[in-house]
Amino acid sequence: MFKKLSFLLVAVIAVIAxxxxxTAQDKKVFYWVSHGSPADPVWTYFxxxxxxxxxxxxxxxxxxxxxxxxxxxxxxxxxxxxxGADGIVTSSPDPGSLVEVVAEARAAGIPVININTPDDTxxxxxxxxxxxxxxxxxxAQYLVDNGxxxxxxxxxxxxEVPGAxxxxxxxxxxxSVFEPLGITWEVTEATLDQAxxxxxxxxxxxxxxxxxxxxxxxxxxxxxxxxxxxxxxGVAPGEIPVVGWGNSLDTTQEVLTGYVNAAQWQDPQATxxxxxxxxxxxxAGIPPGFDVITGAxxxxxxxxxxxxxxxxx
Numbered sequence: 001m002f003k004k005l006s007f008l009l010v011a012v013i014a015v016i017a018x019x020x021x022x023t024a025q026d027k028k029v030f031y032w033v034s035h036g037s038p039a040d041p042v043w044t045y046f047x048x049x050x051x052x053x054x055x056x057x058x059x060x061x062x063x064x065x066x067x068x069x070x071x072x073x074x075x076x077x078x079x080x081x082x083x084g085a086d087g088i089v090t091s092s093p094d095p096g097s098l099v100e101v102v103a104e105a106r107a108a109g110i111p112v113i114n115i116n117t118p119d120d121t122x123x124x125x126x127x128x129x130x131x132x133x134x135x136x137x138x139x140a141q142y143l144v145d146n147g148x149x150x151x152x153x154x155x156x157x158x159x160e161v162p163g164a165x166x167x168x169x170x171x172x173x174x175x176s177v178f179e180p181l182g183i184t185w186e187v188t189e190a191t192l193d194q195a196x197x198x199x200x201x202x203x204x205x206x207x208x209x210x211x212x213x214x215x216x217x218x219x220x221x222x223x224x225x226x227x228x229x230x231x232x233x234g235v236a237p238g239e240i241p242v243v244g245w246g247n248s249l250d251t252t253q254e255v256l257t258g259y260v261n262a263a264q265w266q267d268p269q270a271t272x273x274x275x276x277x278x279x280x281x282x283x284a285g286i287p288p289g290f291d292v293i294t295g296a297x298x299x300x301x302x303x304x305x306x307x308x309x310x311x312x313x
Contacts, residue, residue, distance in 0.1 A: 029060045031080035035093035037067040042220040042247040049272030077101040087279030091116040111282030115275040117165040126288035128275040130295040136173025139243040148241040155185040159218035201229045217244025224250030252307035267294035
């Protein structure tokens, strides 16, 4: 199981305490920039964390979604720089795509906190979120350790946006486990449209069902579509092992009902909340000096915990 780094707890509490010190007289403006789609359920939770932070601290948070459009994402950060933002919190839409704009922000004295998708090529002040390479390796190892795949098997890996940072890093981790064992795989595009995802996944599964030994969902939309796809194609729960992302009610329910074996929780609300707290701390002249790694791999025995969180219970 992927464990949270508890040794950062004290530091995170201190960061949040600093954020709460904001008053109406020293209200600051932060920008929160996402490569995700507003139609992606998991990003609604990341957004909720940002909105909660704004409500709790009295600061202003200006949010935007860019649906994988790199130039649009870059321009949003440049707009934040031009506006004299106190801090920027951003995901990474594509490896290396934010090198220049983040350098521009840092040169202007604006801290930039990376969330959700890490990119070591960029000079961010800090990172808050999961380690996608580690997540990918953990999914692959879970399938191997539980005897769900073996040498010579084939694993299907649907992803919303081929080439995007998250999928590239996850595949890197998966390859580190599968390649030495002679397990092969294919990554296929599913898009960001829910209806189209179900259609494309159903078509692929229908055409390749006989050779698919397991599935790894490289994104929340694809993993959350497994039940609909299995029901449409006529695959019984548990007939094909599935692991992947698990930040939606669709997936928590799939784990509880046996359609998905194990899923990855990413702490979406907390990621945005802590990311903005670090940005506030850095804007106050206290450099973070550390990253905050989030995430836990859950199975049916603990899925209800995350189902309750996502349901707002």
